[in-house]
Amino acid sequence: MPTKVILDVDTGTDDAVALMTAALSPDIELVGATTVNGNTTIDYTTENTLRVFDWIGMPQVPVYRGLDRPIVRSQVARGMATRIHGDLLDLPEVSHGATLQPGHAVDWLIETYLASDGDIVLCPVGPLTNIAMAIQKEPRIVDAIPEIVIMGGAHDHGNMTASAEFNIWLDPEAARIVVNCGRPIRMVPLDATHRALVSTEDAARLRALGTPAGEAAARFVLKRIDGYDATQPMPHRPGAAPVHDALAVCAIIDPTILTTDFIPVDVEVHAELSLGRTVCDFRFRSGKPANVHFATDADEPKFVRMLLEILGRTA
Ligand code: BDR
Ligand code: CA
Numbered sequence: 476m477p478t479k480v481i482l483d484v485d486t487g488t489d490d491a492v493a494l495m496t497a498a499l500s501p502d503i504e505l506v507g508a509t510t511v512n513g514n515t516t517i518d519y520t521t522e523n524t525l526r527v528f529d530w531i532g533m534p535q536v537p538v539y540r541g542l543d544r545p546i547v548r549s550q551v552a553r554g555m556a557t558r559i560h561g562d563l564l565d566l567p568e569v570s571h572g573a574t575l576q577p578g579h580a581v582d583w584l585i586e587t588y589l590a591s592d593g594d595i596v597l598c599p600v601g602p603l604t605n606i607a608m609a610i611q612k613e614p615r616i617v618d619a620i621p622e623i624v625i626m627g628g629a630h631d632h633g634n635m636t637a638s639a640e641f642n643i644w645l646d647p648e649a650a651r652i653v654v655n656c657g658r659p660i661r662m663v664p665l666d667a668t669h670r671a672l673v674s675t676e677d678a679a680r681l682r683a684l685g686t687p688a689g690e691a692a693a694r695f696v697l698k699r700i701d702g703y704d705a706t707q708p709m710p711h712r713p714g715a716a717p718v719h720d721a722l723a724v725c726a727i728i729d730p731t732i733l734t735t736d737f738i739p740v741d742v743e744v745h746a747e748l749s750l751g752r753t754v755c756d757f758r759f760r761s762g763k764p765a766n767v768h769f770a771t772d773a774d775e776p777k778f779v780r781m782l783l784e785i786l787g788r789t790a
Contacts, residue, residue, distance in 0.1 A: 480504070480506065481505075482724070483511060485514045485642075486523035486564070487515065488718075489719050490720045492721040494527045495527060495786060496725065497724045499785050509580035511605050521538065526573070530566045531789075531790055539578060540580055541605040545604055585612060597624070600642070600719070603646055606653050608649070610653065627640055628740070630755045630769070635751070636750070637749075639752050640665050651742040657766075660768065661735065668718075672775060673718050673779060681782065699716040699718065703717075722773055729777070736768070738756055738757055739763040740754065741754050
């Protein structure tokens, strides 16, 4: 039986690969996608999401527009995000019928979880604004979420600041609410995504698949490599880049792709220098119980194999 999944996205280049992987994997039933402000504004992240489903011939996947700003702050993407994602993805305008659903993403999340059998995995791969807002608005949804698989966080090094990862940094209060919501959480941080890079050669293999998803993934991976090489090259690996959000989707399909530690994790919301840091209590100094399966490593060959297999499919 495929696993039911809802993806919450700020589509961007790696979100796009995650969406295609979830939509085309026979092991996932993609219930829908909700969009959020993040890599770019909500108008673009929503339009990009529709274009992705339209491009791969799956215009029927429901897309709901979510919040256009963090719940407390006014952080916006800048610099790095622009170079690695741009605003509009390099895909044609919608022509196969992908349309935005009426209603707000937060309300749809609430309705969908309350009506569910508790079997829909939630996979946020952008700032956690929509998810925190849904939990605050209707706390009963929490018990209906079997697992939250989050792309976000960082222990060893940040990407937005020295110590914070972008998704958590952009809306740290939201992340704090979600991380402490009491449900099983798997976190796919930079510590893992930077261990599973996709290379220029892999992009050529994706393109050679000859499928719409393979072509789009190749395009986005190459854009990412260009952006990473220019702004934050991977140590000893020029010509390769992380595709963060797709790793979170692959971890739902095959959890063995990650190495995880079950530890207490919280989010710094008061700091001057480390706002949005995921504070990882690997030695249990806080006395708090473990709440997060925090990934510290990932299997790069398996990740690339999975992308090539899944993105070689058509709708
Ligand atoms: C995360 O930030 C975004 O730029 C990516 O889409 C990914 O979700 C990585 O820090
Ligand atoms: Ca993202």
